[in-house]
Amino acid sequence: MGGASIWHWVVVGVIVLLLFGRGKISDLMGDVAKGIKSFKKGMQDDEDAPRAPAEQPRPLENQKATDAQASVRSEAGQKL
Numbered sequence: 746m747g748g749a750s751i752w753h754w755v756v757v758g759v760i761v762l763l764l765f766g767r768g769k770i771s772d773l774m775g776d777v778a779k780g781i782k783s784f785k786k787g788m789q790d791d792e793d794a795p796r797a798p799a800e801q802p803r804p805l806e807n808q809k810a811t812d813a814q815a816s817v818r819s820e821a822g823q824k825l
Contacts, residue, residue, distance in 0.1 A: 762770070 765773075
């Protein structure tokens, strides 16, 4: 009753072929295959690459702004 028979899938396949054409589908699948190969190569290169030594932590620039805000607050407090 609600199931899709083989004929439903045949009709869907024919419609897809009519819309996209045989050449576009093969080009699309070739691009997908190239993407998968590129992804696998990138993952392999990432595992093989030596890890860089950890960098020394740098002071945050927000700390400079916080120091400036504190001095402004103290000056404002002195004026009151």
